[in-house]
Amino acid sequence: MPRAFTPKVVTANDLLEGDVVYLTADDRWTRHLAEAELLSDEAHAALRLIEAEKQGNIVVGAYLADMKPGAHGPEPTHFREDFRRTGPSNYFHGKQEQARA
Template sequence: MPKAFTPKIVTANDLLKGDVIYQTLDGWSRDLADAEVLTDEAHADLRLIEGSQQANSVVGVYLADTQVIDGLPTTTHFRESFRAKGPSNYNHGKQEVA
């Protein structure tokens, strides 16, 4: 029996800056709160294809599991939390600010 579809978001990396980005209704955002939450498998597949066709601006497009908590999308896998923090070396990117 196939696994039931769970909510997803489309995520990738910005081709020029390398930052994690999330597909929104009308583009891409660096803020997970802006991500479009996809609850229909066919629609998620379509949005994944649309994102993958933007090879001039994004790389590594894929669907990530998510859940909505207090009205905001939250990733469910530690990999996504790790990616969102940026490079793992000190004094670089987002971790420099945190």
């Protein structure tokens, strides 16, 4: 028996900078998970992923990540996605550097 579809966001890595990015409802890539489009329909999610995969000149490694609705937008349901949204763990740069400022 197939598992029930759970909400997802389309995520990838920025091709030039490597940052984690999320697809928004208005077809932009953002570095802020709160701005990501939360997809609750399986067919629509599959179409959004196909659209993202066609943007190989902007992003790499697009996939659907499990999320849940939160007070300030999508929230990760898995440790991996929670970890990815904070940026690289080896030293402060990108999102982590901005958070320190």
